[in-house]
Amino acid sequence: xAQTVPLAVSPRAGSGKGEARSxxxxxxxxxxxxxxxxxEPRAVSVDANELFHALNTDAxxxxxLELRLATGPQLAIAREIQRHPVKRHVTHxxxxxxxxxxxxDVEVPITLVGEPAGVDQGGLLDQAMFNLAVxxxxxxxxxxxxxxxxxxxIGDVKRVADIELPAGVEPLEDxxxxxxxxxxxxxxxxxxxxxxxxxAAGEGxxxxxxxxxxxxxxxQG
Numbered sequence: 001x002a003q004t005v006p007l008a009v010s011p012r013a014g015s016g017k018g019e020a021r022s023x024x025x026x027x028x029x030x031x032x033x034x035x036x037x038x039x040e041p042r043a044v045s046v047d048a049n050e051l052f053h054a055l056n057t058d059a060x061x062x063x064x065l066e067l068r069l070a071t072g073p074q075l076a077i078a079r080e081i082q083r084h085p086v087k088r089h090v091t092h093x094x095x096x097x098x099x100x101x102x103x104x105d106v107e108v109p110i111t112l113v114g115e116p117a118g119v120d121q122g123g124l125l126d127q128a129m130f131n132l133a134v135x136x137x138x139x140x141x142x143x144x145x146x147x148x149x150x151x152x153x154i155g156d157v158k159r160v161a162d163i164e165l166p167a168g169v170e171p172l173e174d175x176x177x178x179x180x181x182x183x184x185x186x187x188x189x190x191x192x193x194x195x196x197x198x199x200a201a202g203e204g205x206x207x208x209x210x211x212x213x214x215x216x217x218x219x220q221g
Contacts, residue, residue: 004066004075004139005054009033009044009095011070020092024048029090033067035097037074044069044095051090055081058143062106067095075100075138098138105172106141107131110163110179114150118182123154129179132163133172140168152182 012019012030020030027048034041044067055078057063067074080094098104110132116125132145147163161175 004064005057005059006066006068007046007050007054008068009046012043012045015043024091029093031093031095033069033074033076033095033097035076035095036102037097037099042069046093048089051093054078055090059141060109060143062108062141062143064098064138064141065095067097077104077106077138100137100139103135103137104141105133105135107133108142109144111144111146112180113146113148116149116152116156116182118152118154118156118184121154121184123182123184125149125152126181126183127179128181129160129173129177132160132179134165135170135172136168140166142166142169145169147179149180149182152180154182154184157181 009031010028012023023030023045028045029048029051031044031046032041033044054063054065055061061078061081063078065076065078067076074097076095076097078093079096080092081090082092083089084091108131110127110130112125112127116123119125134145136142145163145165147158149158152158157178158180159175160171160173160177160179163171163179165171
């Protein structure tokens, strides 16, 4: 079972850019909380450091947060996370409330495990999909999804259908969608009469002509 991450939130009375700038100067992040368990959206703020740690657990942005609202604790997940374009710290975040017994859609990182046998034969491993969209109960969201690629040879493809998912986790992607491929990177050989060969031939002829001129000059001298 996933662990919830407690996060204290405070209501904010104002709105607009002025209030948001004032909150950020005080080390807080403006936010809004909404969802099926709230009668209406609530403007709130959170401590910037606490939010950073909450979103940097093994679960990442899929962490199930326990918002400490004035009306009591409420489970939520962070979405629509806005960041500073240069410093990359969070400048605003939406908290979408969730219920323990209601499934949600999330994207979970895919981790490839092992080294394909085809790599020893000159093959290259290409990961085509890095996140898998799944439907799952909030407290059963996995931190990552593993796919074993150690038995892959050149030309093999691992698809969504090949992923062994934990019980209760349902994929939302096309089962035939490629996740990882092992391919052989062929070396391009110029065709006869290609520009590369013509250029090489031209350079050779120019070099021969230059050597002939030098020989003539020596003989005439």
